[in-house]
Amino acid sequence: MPGVTLESLNIRSVRELELNNRKVLLRCDFNTPLDDDGEVADDSRIAAVLPTIAFIQEQGGRVICCSHLGRPKGTRAPQFSLEPVARRLAELTGQDVLLPDDCIGDAAEHLIATQRSNQIVLLENLRFKAGEKANSEDLARKLSDLCDVYVNDAFGALHREHASVSALPKMMMDRAAGLLIERELAFLGELASGAPSPYIAIVGGAKITGKIEVLETLLDAVQGLIIGGAMANTFLAAQGHDMGGSLVEKDRIPLARHLLKRFADKGVPVWLPVDMICVTDISSDADRQVRPVGDLRPNQKAVDIGPETIELFNSILDGSAEDGPGSPRTVFWNGPMGVFEIDAFAKGTLSVARALARSSATSIIGGGDSGAAAKKAGVSSMITHVSTGGGASLEFLGGSVLPGLTALRGGRR
Numbered sequence: 001m002p003g004v005t006l007e008s009l010n011i012r013s014v015r016e017l018e019l020n021n022r023k024v025l026l027r028c029d030f031n032t033p034l035d036d037d038g039e040v041a042d043d044s045r046i047a048a049v050l051p052t053i054a055f056i057q058e059q060g061g062r063v064i065c066c067s068h069l070g071r072p073k074g075t076r077a078p079q080f081s082l083e084p085v086a087r088r089l090a091e092l093t094g095q096d097v098l099l100p101d102d103c104i105g106d107a108a109e110h111l112i113a114t115q116r117s118n119q120i121v122l123l124e125n126l127r128f129k130a131g132e133k134a135n136s137e138d139l140a141r142k143l144s145d146l147c148d149v150y151v152n153d154a155f156g157a158l159h160r161e162h163a164s165v166s167a168l169p170k171m172m173m174d175r176a177a178g179l180l181i182e183r184e185l186a187f188l189g190e191l192a193s194g195a196p197s198p199y200i201a202i203v204g205g206a207k208i209t210g211k212i213e214v215l216e217t218l219l220d221a222v223q224g225l226i227i228g229g230a231m232a233n234t235f236l237a238a239q240g241h242d243m244g245g246s247l248v249e250k251d252r253i254p255l256a257r258h259l260l261k262r263f264a265d266k267g268v269p270v271w272l273p274v275d276m277i278c279v280t281d282i283s284s285d286a287d288r289q290v291r292p293v294g295d296l297r298p299n300q301k302a303v304d305i306g307p308e309t310i311e312l313f314n315s316i317l318d319g320s321a322e323d324g325p326g327s328p329r330t331v332f333w334n335g336p337m338g339v340f341e342i343d344a345f346a347k348g349t350l351s352v353a354r355a356l357a358r359s360s361a362t363s364i365i366g367g368g369d370s371g372a373a374a375k376k377a378g379v380s381s382m383i384t385h386v387s388t389g390g391g392a393s394l395e396f397l398g399g400s401v402l403p404g405l406t407a408l409r410g411g412r413r
């Protein structure tokens with residue numbers, strides 16, 4: 001089957017737009033992890049759009065970046081300000097990055113009106129506006145008033161039907177995908193139309209809402225699913241295990257139960273942790289205990305997968321597991337196996353990164369955290385493709401039509 005490409009989707013590339021002297025709104029995914037001092041901890045997602053910024057400027061366009069950061073729920077929350085991103089973007093480009101305190105309104109308009117060609121305007125966090133998540137036409141209209149051209153390079157946010165991703169591009173005659181989306185599709189587009197089997201997906205992380213819903217799309221694509229990290233807690237709870245004080249999304253338990261049944265009915269194995277590293281408080285010097293699943297004390301929280309689970313997951317990934325589908329030819333991984341930012345709880349996550357690096361399968365890592373884990377394990381260069389998209393690549397590889405791509409179709413020819 002031919003791969004999914006910009007051309008097959010009828011989406012133009014930024015290379016096809018007239019950019020000279022035009023104000024270009026560039027939707028980026030600057031949703032980057034921040035360290036304890038509030039500075040950018042991993043700048044991969046910022047570095048990934050630099051070629052598009054450079055291209056627009058070389059063509060004589062002025063760059064107005066916009067992005068979300070975190071999930072601030074429609075109100076201004078200082079810890080989710082894009083200030084640290086602006087600082088890092090300025091360092092990486094060597095240019096002034098101007099950050100108005102709101103993504104629309106007088107301050108943004110004024111900065112854009114006086115912006116010089118070697119300056120970048122970065123609009124403040126789009127999710128400070130409730131209208132972003134609500135896909136508000138009104139917010140989209142106000143953003144469209146700021147620019148002449150719309151370019152989306154936020155591969156990681158293409159699965160979100162939000163105002164800056166969906167409503168806004170539909171209003172713009174001149175709309176296109178940026179060079180990062182072009183690169184991501186060049187690689188992932190082939191796999192989206194049928195990955196070589198056996199295909200194993202590994203899903204983890206604490207961002208359960210919004211991700212668990214899409215696991216069903218993997219049902220027809222994969223020959224096995226490994227679930228770890230906080231995501232696994234909800235599935236283990238759905239199987240009736242007491243997860244002690246671990247993070248469990250109670251309202252998603254029925255969905256987890258439904259998914260386990262769907263995979264079982266189809267004969268696609270799902271592997272969950274059999275033991276976990278537990279602590280009573282999440283700090284680097286906490287006392288760690290290995291507990292078998294189902295044997296957590298009420299105050300114990302799972303922070304990593306345990307040694308038996310590491311062995312189990314390794315055996316699936318190297319093809320030696322008895323109940324596995326054999327040596328995988330495609331492996332996709334999204335989401336850490338625990339609180340890997342703390343070294344003491346990183347072993348499970350790093351072991352998955354290393355297993356992917358050892359594998360002869362086409363290996364794809366999706367999402368900031370898993371990408372950062374591969375870096376931490378020193379194996380990024382041994383992974384076939386490290387995507388900037390987490391949930392987005394998961395949905396895309398599951399065959400979903402991403403709203404951000406749909407909204408880019410057509411436009412001025």
Ligand code: 3PG
Nearest residue numbers: 029031070156157390391
């Ligand atoms: C991501 O980190 O996967 C994207 O930036 C989307 O973020 P979200 O899951 O908060 O919508």
